Amino acid sequence: MSADKRFYITTPIYYVNGTPHIGHTYTSVVADTAVRWRRLKGHAAYFLTGTDEHGQKVLDKATERGMSPKDHCDDMVVHWKAMGTRFALSNDHFVRTTDPGHVACVKAVLMDLWERGEIYKDSYTGWYSTTAERFWTEKDLVDGKCPDTGQPVTKIEESNYFFRMGSYGQRLIDHIEANPDFILPEKRKNEVLGFLRKGLGDLCISRPKERMAWGIDLPFDTDFVTYVWFDALLNYLSVPGYLPGGDDDYLGTWPADYHLIGKDILTTHSVYWITMLMAMQVPLPKHIYAHGWWMSADGEKMSKSLGNAIDVNLLADEYGVCATRYFFLREIALGADGNFSYQGFQTRYNADLANDLGNLAHRALSMTSNWLGGLTPALEAPGELEADLRSVATQAVRDYAEGMDTLQFKAALDALWELVKAGNKYIDTSAPWALNKKGDTARLATVMRSVLELCNLVGGLLLPVMPAKMEELLGRIGRSVPQAEADVRAVLADEIEPMAALDDGVTLDLGDPLFPRFRKLPEAIAALFGEPDEAPEQPAKKAKAPKEPPPPTPEDAIGYDDFAKVRLQAGKILECRRHPEADKLLVVKVDVGEPEPRQIVAGVADVFAPEQLVGRTIVVVCNLKPVKLRGIWSNGMLLAASNESGVQDLVGAVCDPGAKVK
Numbered sequence: 279m280s281a282d283k284r285f286y287i288t289t290p291i292y293y294v295n296g297t298p299h300i301g302h303t304y305t306s307v308v309a310d311t312a313v314r315w316r317r318l319k320g321h322a323a324y325f326l327t328g329t330d331e332h333g334q335k336v337l338d339k340a341t342e343r344g345m346s347p348k349d350h351c352d353d354m355v356v357h358w359k360a361m362g363t364r365f366a367l368s369n370d371h372f373v374r375t376t377d378p379g380h381v382a383c384v385k386a387v388l389m390d391l392w393e394r395g396e397i398y399k400d401s402y403t404g405w406y407s408t409t410a411e412r413f414w415t416e417k418d419l420v421d422g423k424c425p426d427t428g429q430p431v432t433k434i435e436e437s438n439y440f441f442r443m444g445s446y447g448q449r450l451i452d453h454i455e456a457n458p459d460f461i462l463p464e465k466r467k468n469e470v471l472g473f474l475r476k477g478l479g480d481l482c483i484s485r486p487k488e489r490m491a492w493g494i495d496l497p498f499d500t501d502f503v504t505y506v507w508f509d510a511l512l513n514y515l516s517v518p519g520y521l522p523g524g525d526d527d528y529l530g531t532w533p534a535d536y537h538l539i540g541k542d543i544l545t546t547h548s549v550y551w552i553t554m555l556m557a558m559q560v561p562l563p564k565h566i567y568a569h570g571w572w573m574s575a576d577g578e579k580m581s582k583s584l585g586n587a588i589d590v591n592l593l594a595d596e597y598g599v600c601a602t603r604y605f606f607l608r609e610i611a612l613g614a615d616g617n618f619s620y621q622g623f624q625t626r627y628n629a630d631l632a633n634d635l636g637n638l639a640h641r642a643l644s645m646t647s648n649w650l651g652g653l654t655p656a657l658e659a660p661g662e663l664e665a666d667l668r669s670v671a672t673q674a675v676r677d678y679a680e681g682m683d684t685l686q687f688k689a690a691l692d693a694l695w696e697l698v699k700a701g702n703k704y705i706d707t708s709a710p711w712a713l714n715k716k717g718d719t720a721r722l723a724t725v726m727r728s729v730l731e732l733c734n735l736v737g738g739l740l741l742p743v744m745p746a747k748m749e750e751l752l753g754r755i756g757r758s759v760p761q762a763e764a765d766v767r768a769v770l771a772d773e774i775e776p777m778a779a780l781d782d783g784v785t786l787d788l789g790d791p792l793f794p795r796f797r798k799l800p801e802a803i804a805a806l807f808g809e810p811d812e813a814p815e816q817p818a819k820k821a822k823a824p825k826e827p828p829p830p831t832p833e834d835a836i837g838y839d840d841f842a843k844v845r846l847q848a849g850k851i852l853e854c855r856r857h858p859e860a861d862k863l864l865v866v867k868v869d870v871g872e873p874e875p876r877q878i879v880a881g882v883a884d885v886f887a888p889e890q891l892v893g894r895t896i897v898v899v900c901n902l903k904p905v906k907l908r909g910i911w912s913n914g915m916l917l918a919a920s921n922e923s924g925v926q927d928l929v930g931a932v933c934d935p936g937a938k939v940k
């Protein structure tokens with residue numbers, strides 16, 4: 279396989295001092311989608327994940343549980359492997375840093391660097407942070423505490439071994455500057471450059487056993503164990519089979535295309551790891567991609583102690599694994615932070631999966647079953663509408679592929695959803711129900727065939743994102759996964775046009791809707807808050823268009839020009855608190871796509887507690903004159919749905935803040 283068809287992606291290896299949470303699942307799902315996409319394209323793609331089992335944090339947890347560190351790790355690793363099974367992770371290997379092969383590699387690297395003078399012994403006085411597992415100098419401390427974790431530090435004087443990291447500072451700066459996409463996104467690159475330009479010191483890579491003995495012995499001094507990061511980072515090379523002085527077999531996989539990490543571990547990867555590789559004289563990885571953090575709906579860091587942690591297994595139980603994977607990838611661009619709310623999750627689920635994609639599939643299957651005997655019809659009379667749909671598909675495939683290749687999953691899915699929406703619009707415009715009534719079977723067959731082709735194309739393209747659900751969709755239209763993958767490859771290689779893959783006369787399987795709509799939060803989730811229902815769904819639109827007579831004009835009718843004066847925009851609620859002077863009012867901060875959020879005072883405190891609104895995307899009247907309401911400025915108005923008994927819900931939107939509502 280040529281080098282440009284090889285792909286190697288890694289996740290961080292996770293500490294086994296706790297069980298997996300939303301952040302870990304997120305990183306892993308992102309990496310899994312990237313690797314599945316490469317495999318779909320026919321590349322030899324390798325995906326590595328695993329657990330980081332040495333060091334102080336893990337030792338502390340084992341001690342707390344009254345277990346030996348290894349027994350503790352063996353017990354905890356089960357949860358991490360279970361996350362993989364649950365979320366359909368297709369990793370080629372699961373590494374544990376206690377694996378003998380990994381330990382042997384770490385020792386060999388240390389010995390080689392020691393023999394070549396890259397490691398030296400020195401005595402050192404510094405402030406040690408147990409929580410960050412590193413030393414700080416006096417000037418690094420913030421109010422006498424660890425600048426990273428805010429926890430107390432202890433002054434320690436001891437002999438240790440150091441890696442000559444500082445001698446690679448300039449080379450690292452040069453490399454980053456010469457390779458602008460080495461550290462992504464760009465703002466992370468700038469952070470690393472800023473850090474490096476302050477001057478780079480050497481790295482303490484040992485811990486005396488008398489202080490912390492849970493780690494890999496230094497091969498040249500067994501009174502010490504290896505610093506956990508020096509050990510852990512090497513997993514990316516120990517698994518491909520790297521050994522200093524050995525043959526170059528590991529180059530079948532290495533260099534990694536992407537080290538996918540959270541922004542919290544940028545320095546260890548882009549500085550420690552890269553300078554280690556420079557000293558080891560090993561080629562550097564192609565990209566380090568730091569993604570953002572999932573925060574709670576009100577923008578707090580999630581933690582079990584704050585009670586705002588999200589149980590991803592609950593999401594998977596209630597909405598499905600595939601929907602959870604889809605949400606992660608579509609909701610935020612890779613690199614950005616995201617605020618998680620269950621309501622926001624469900625809104626996206628209903629809009630994108632139940633409505634857009636689910637409807638497309640259900641309409642294709644049910645109309646073909648009802649009117650064409652449930653067999654894939656022939657493309658009998660293609661015309662302009664089909665040509666238009668095909669050109670939308672061509673563009674969407676191009677944009678989707680570009681996004682998937684570069685880990686821009688949100689952009690990729692945005693592009694594909696243009697096609698899904700175009701497919702639904704095509705059905706509306708073609709009106710197959712009218713064709714059926716007229717007995718125009720040739721046109722009806724053409725329309726249904728086109729929509730089924732679209733389902734095949736979209737289903738194949740989405741396999742990396744929602745593997746099980748898309749397999750189900752493809753099965754319904756009589757297509758196997760390998761067939762759909764071959765179709766995608768043929769389209770990407772311009773061997774066939776999009777939407778020209780299916781065979782005539784294949785039996786379809788209607789089945790239940792793929793993504794059933796949720797009218798209210800599932801009970802198990804609502805129970806977390808004691809929470810309200812979603813706004814009731816509008817009755818389904820009748821398929822049949824109304825007959826001609828003009829609708830009655832309301833007495834208070836306005837022309838379009840008047841309506842156009844009202845500037846309606848989508849807005850995301852960032853903060854919400856009670857008005858200090860009025861029981862019925864809430865003070866809301868809304869992102870409407872402007873540089874600063876707007877403050878709006880809204881009379882909905884009877885219906886909503888402030889925390890229920892944070893994270894929701896709503897419709898805002900943006901050109902109302904600001905007014906002061908009980909002493910607080912209100913700059914705009916939220917649209918709410920009401921009946922005689924008062925406000926029922928806010929009018930929601932599923933789009934980015936700032937989008938015009940017309």
Ligand code: ME8
Pocket residue numbers: 289290291292293294300301302304305330510511512538539540541542543570571572573580
């Ligand atoms: O740092 N949002 O392990 P770790 C998004 N063992 N991602 C999050 C997150 C959040 N709220 N919280 C955690 C370690 N993550 C080391 C790594 S690698 C050689 C050693 C994800 O268990 C994110 O990917 O603390 C982050 O980098 C990783 O979990 C940290 O996992």
